[in-house]
Amino acid sequence: MLTSFDPLKGKRLQLLDEAGRLVKGKFPPLLEGEALVAAYRHMLRARVADDKALLFQRQKRIHTLPVNRGQEACAVGSALALGQDDWLVQSYRELGGLLVRGATIRNHLLYFKGSEWGSVHPGHPRILPLSVPIGSQITHAAGIAHAIRYQGGQEVVLAHFGDGATSQGDFHEGINWASVFKCPVIFFCNNNHYAISLPRHKQTASATIAQKAIAYGIPGLQIDGNDLLAVHAATRAAAEHARTEGPVLIEAFTYRMGPHTTADDPSIYRSAEEEAEWQPRDPLIRVRRLLESQGLWDDAREEAFRAEAAAETDQAMREVDELGETPVDEIFAWQYADRPRELARQQADYEAFLKWKEAR
Amino acid sequence: MPAMNLVQAIQSALDFKLADDERVLVFGEDVGHEGGVFRVTQGLQATHGERRVFDTPLSESVIMGAGLGMAVAGLRPVLEIQFCGFIYPAMNQLVTHVARMRNRTRGVFTVPMTIRLPYGGGIQALELHSESMEAMLAHIPGLKVVIPSTPYDAKGLLISAIECEDPVLFMEPKKVYRAFRQEVPAEAYRIPLGKANRVQEGTRITLVAYGAMMRVARQAVDLAAKDGLSVELIDLRSIYPMDTETVLDSVRKTGRLAILHEGPMSFGVAAELIARVNEEALMSLEAPPRRICGFDTIMPLPMGEQHYMPTPERVLFELLQLHSFPE
Ligand SMILES: Cc1ncc(C[n+]2csc(CCOP(=O)(O)OP(=O)(O)O)c2C)c(N)n1
Numbered sequence: 156m157l158t159s160f161d162p163l164k165g166k167r168l169q170l171l172d173e174a175g176r177l178v179k180g181k182f183p184p185l186l187e188g189e190a191l192v193a194a195y196r197h198m199l200r201a202r203v204a205d206d207k208a209l210l211f212q213r214q215k216r217i218h219t220l221p222v223n224r225g226q227e228a229c230a231v232g233s234a235l236a237l238g239q240d241d242w243l244v245q246s247y248r249e250l251g252g253l254l255v256r257g258a259t260i261r262n263h264l265l266y267f268k269g270s271e272w273g274s275v276h277p278g279h280p281r282i283l284p285l286s287v288p289i290g291s292q293i294t295h296a297a298g299i300a301h302a303i304r305y306q307g308g309q310e311v312v313l314a315h316f317g318d319g320a321t322s323q324g325d326f327h328e329g330i331n332w333a334s335v336f337k338c339p340v341i342f343f344c345n346n347n348h349y350a351i352s353l354p355r356h357k358q359t360a361s362a363t364i365a366q367k368a369i370a371y372g373i374p375g376l377q378i379d380g381n382d383l384l385a386v387h388a389a390t391r392a393a394a395e396h397a398r399t400e401g402p403v404l405i406e407a408f409t410y411r412m413g414p415h416t417t418a419d420d421p422s423i424y425r426s427a428e429e430e431a432e433w434q435p436r437d438p439l440i441r442v443r444r445l446l447e448s449q450g451l452w453d454d455a456r457e458e459a460f461r462a463e464a465a466a467e468t469d470q471a472m473r474e475v476d477e478l479g480e481t482p483v484d485e486i487f488a489w490q491y492a493d494r495p496r497e498l499a500r501q502q503a504d505y506e507a508f509l510k511w512k513e514a515r
Numbered sequence: 516m517p518a519m520n521l522v523q524a525i526q527s528a529l530d531f532k533l534a535d536d537e538r539v540l541v542f543g544e545d546v547g548h549e550g551g552v553f554r555v556t557q558g559l560q561a562t563h564g565e566r567r568v569f570d571t572p573l574s575e576s577v578i579m580g581a582g583l584g585m586a587v588a589g590l591r592p593v594l595e596i597q598f599c600g601f602i603y604p605a606m607n608q609l610v611t612h613v614a615r616m617r618n619r620t621r622g623v624f625t626v627p628m629t630i631r632l633p634y635g636g637g638i639q640a641l642e643l644h645s646e647s648m649e650a651m652l653a654h655i656p657g658l659k660v661v662i663p664s665t666p667y668d669a670k671g672l673l674i675s676a677i678e679c680e681d682p683v684l685f686m687e688p689k690k691v692y693r694a695f696r697q698e699v700p701a702e703a704y705r706i707p708l709g710k711a712n713r714v715q716e717g718t719r720i721t722l723v724a725y726g727a728m729m730r731v732a733r734q735a736v737d738l739a740a741k742d743g744l745s746v747e748l749i750d751l752r753s754i755y756p757m758d759t760e761t762v763l764d765s766v767r768k769t770g771r772l773a774i775l776h777e778g779p780m781s782f783g784v785a786a787e788l789i790a791r792v793n794e795e796a797l798m799s800l801e802a803p804p805r806r807i808c809g810f811d812t813i814m815p816l817p818m819g820e821q822h823y824m825p826t827p828e829r830v831l832f833e834l835l836q837l838h839s840f841p842e
Contacts, residue, residue: 218639218817269639269817287643288601289573322572323604350573352549358572423549481819490812497781501810505822508832 156182156392157374157403162365167377167408170384173436175444177384184384185391186235192451194235194383195442196460198227201251202439203464204260205413211264211472212417220267225381225412227251228438229345232386233313233407236394240281244296244314247285248345248411252315256280261471268475271489281310289350290316290323293342297329300338300402311397312340313390319350321364330402334371337401341393344404345380347411352424368404380407381438410436483509516698521691522555524666524699525631528673529556529593531703533563536591539677541568543578543595543631552597553633553692579605579630583613586626586682593677599634599686600643602652613682614657629676634662634686635727636777636809637824639817646814647726647778650787652684653755659683660754661708664729666697668752671706679708688727711758713765717747720834721765723788724775725751728825732775735830742831744838754784759791766792770801771837775830777823780808802840807833 159181160166170184171177177184186194205223212220223230226248234243234252243249243256250263258276266273266285274284286292296314303310320326321344333340344364348355361367368375374396378385386407393403410433414421421430446452487494487502494502519527532539541556541563547570550557560568571578575596582592596602602609609630617625636645653660659681663669669687676683714729715736724732729750736746747765751757766772772792774785785806792804807825815823 219641266816269815269820271816273816287641288603291604319573322574322577324574324576325604350544351552352545353570353573357570418552478818480821481815483822486810486812486815486819486822495811498811501780505810505829508829511832512828 156389157376157396160376160378162363162375162377162406163369165362167379168385168389169379169382170388171382171441171445173441175441175448177445182388185388186384188451191442192446194231194387195439195446195452197231197235197251197255198383198439198442199460200464201227201231201254203461204263204468205250207465207468207472208264208267209413209417212267216472216476217264217267218269219416219418221247221416222411222413223248223250225410225433225437226345226347228383228386229343229380229407229409231255232383233315233343233390236387236390237313238310240310241394242281242283242296242299242310242312244283244292244299244312245285246292246315246317246320246345247287248317249315253282256282258282259471260468261474264471264475265478268478270478270481290320290325292316293320293329294325294332296340296342297333297338300333300340301336303339304336309398310339311394313343314340315343315345317350318344318346318348318355318358318364319353320344321367322358330371330373330404333402334373339397340402341390341397342402342404343390344406345409346406347409349411349415349425351415351419354424363406365404365406373402373404375404375406377406377408380409381436381441383438383442412437517701518696519666519699520693520696521663521666521669521687522553522693524670525555525673525687526557526559527699527701528670528677529559530562532593532674532677533559533567535703538589538591539567539593540585540590541593542571544571544573544597546570546595551595553689555631555687556595575601575605576608579608579613582628582630583608583616583626586628587616587624591627591677593629593631595631597633598644598646599632599648600646602632602648609658610655614655617681618657625680626682627680628682629673630682630684632684632686633689635688635690636814636820637690637727639820642816645820647776647809649686649754650778650783653784657682658755659708660686661752662686662688662726662754663752664688664691664726664750666699668706668712670699671704672708672752674703675705675708678705683708686726690727691730694730709753709756709758711752711761712750713747713761714750715746715748717745717769719744719769720746720771720773720837721749721762721769722746722773722775722830722834723749723751723762725754728775728777731825731827731830734827735834738827738831739834742835744834746834757788757791759788759795762788762792763796766796767799770799772800772804773807773833773837774804775807775825777809777825779811780806781811783808802837805833805837
């Protein structure tokens with residue numbers, strides 16, 4: 156599969172079209188029946204949580220956060236292609252993928268309310284905390300994959316990043332490293348067409364991002380990032396290749412349907428017509444159609460599951476609402492393995508102030 | 516005189532220099548069409564065109580390195596790094612080239628470049644959106660570091676920065692961006708780099724602050740006055756070069772010194788200033804100087820941020836301690 160979609164020839168992998176029909180071709184979908192239902196549920200759960208989080212931000216219950224809408228197939232499809240022991244190196248727009256791997260909606264909200272505990276997931280799955288400096292995580296993925304190779308492991312690393320990240324040195328340096336050392340890593344670019352206000356065509360003069368792989372001597376392919384089945388199948392194939400041969404670059408062609416973050420106003424830099432054009436390509440719609448055509452889903456199930464996810468998110472928010480501020484000791488406790496004298500003194504001074512303040 | 520907030524004052528300085536000097540180019544991530552994530556450059560592209568004000572690809576390293584290239588080729592780049600916490604990919608260029616070019620070429624090639632850098636916390640932002648790394652930057656020989664605290668100062672300092680023959684980091688306190696307005700002349704004026712401003716006279720303690728901490732300092736000075744303590748307040752304005760004279764004059768009078776900044780305490784601006792005062796006015800000191808700073812930790816996420824950011828009350832506490840020394 157990896158070589159059948161030459162990015163220089165403008166090829167793009169699609170397995171499920173916008174109407175929810177399977178595309179006939181060489182590559183069968185790898186998600187069917189109940190597995191496909193489960194995948195759809197992950198997407199829907201992420202969508203509901205994402206929509207609600209936006210609302211909670213407007214209610215000032217959490218702070219600024221990125222918006223996932225439109226990119227659920229990328230996050231969920233790629234994460235579902237991983238095994239339990241594989242690594243997810245996230246950017247910050249992969250909520251669905253986090254949920255697939257056992258992270259919770261509660262932690263998502265907790266992080267954006269402003270607690271470091273939001274990055275600590277139940278059971279400590281192999282998920283690095285989100286990465287704010289654009290593209291920096293790409294090099295971490297190369298290093299984890301290097302360690303896997305060194306330790307003789309069979310795991311792979313999935314690294315997510317945006318189209319904007321491809322302008323950073325870390326993108327090129329990380330892929331170059333992984334290619335030289337044949338590290339088992341999948342570089343997954345969520346080309347959502349914008350880096351805040353900058354459109355993709357102003358980010359790079361390359362016709363595709365996938366073709367950048369050619370320069371590093373590794374396979375690169377462009378896929379329909381709003382097609383769950385294509386994302387999943389491509390990531391699976393890439394994981395196989397990564398384990399045996401080395402890295403792969405996947406460019407998922409998608410669209411950020413919402414604002415960059417809750418602090419962003421897309422109307423400044425893109426038209427309502429453009430947004431409307433992408434509406435029917437919503438990644439959830441086509442999976443739902445396919446499932447419905449197979450009798451695996453219907454309005455009642457949709458409604459019931461949405462209600463369930465909404466209740467879960469509301470409950471999570473209520474729990475997070477209840478939490479008080481970060482205890483003073485935690486601010487000092489986690490910076491070093493031990494507590495250097497300097498920090499101990501700063502803490503003592505600060506606590507003396509708090510005492511004084513209370514007594515005043 | 517028009518009333519302007521910090522954003523408008525900076526905009527007005529940029530607008531003036533763009534019109535005044537065609538060597539000036541303004542660029543960075545999202546600064547062109549959108550006018551920057553804080554809208555500081557809003558409208559400048561419409562007025563001065565896409566050749567003068569433009570969006571760049573998402574790479575701080577090339578923004579800084581290309582800035583250097585433009586500067587040695589005769590332009591006066593004014594570039595924006597979107598947040599202080601994102602300057603790190605550009606540090607290589609900044610330290611290894613920008614700061615060194617004049618000295619290495621004995622003045623043949625120079626870098627008259629201004630780097631605009633929104634900084635500072637207390638805004639409940641995402642990770643790496645609240646840093647205050649002026650000490651790290653001021654530690655690099657060859658760079659000037661300026662931090663205005665008011666709209667008036669910002670306009671005058673920014674024009675001076677753009678006209679400066681050396682690279683200047685112009686750090687903008689985000690928390691002050693829209694915090695208040697002040698009368699700012701519509702026409703151009705200049706405030707020299709490297710000059711502090713004594714904003715309030717007092718007799719018992721000298722308090723030095725800058726940037727967003729100036730508002731905290733003013734409130735603390737008012738609180739202290741209620742406790743009968745007279746504090747002299749100095750706005751440093753420029754971190755490098757640092758106006759030691761103004762501080763020394765004040766300390767010789769008051770005998771007590773406190774320095775307030777939100778960046779981490781160790782190896783910070785306060786430490787440097789105390790060293791200078793020790794060197795030149797040790798005998799005037801009646802008490803060990805006090806540092807009121809951020810901790811030697813990363814900036815806590817919003818649920819813990821209030822502990823990290825110095826507050827007027829915390830400053831008051833420290834001032835009272837300083838005043839009561841040696842008890
Ligand atoms: C090194 C760095 N520079 C700037 C920023 C500010 N910033 C946050 S997101 C963003 C755009 C990222 O675009 P892209 O990589 O396409 O990812 P997307 O947000 O579209 O998912 C920018 C410039 C940052 N986080 N890190």
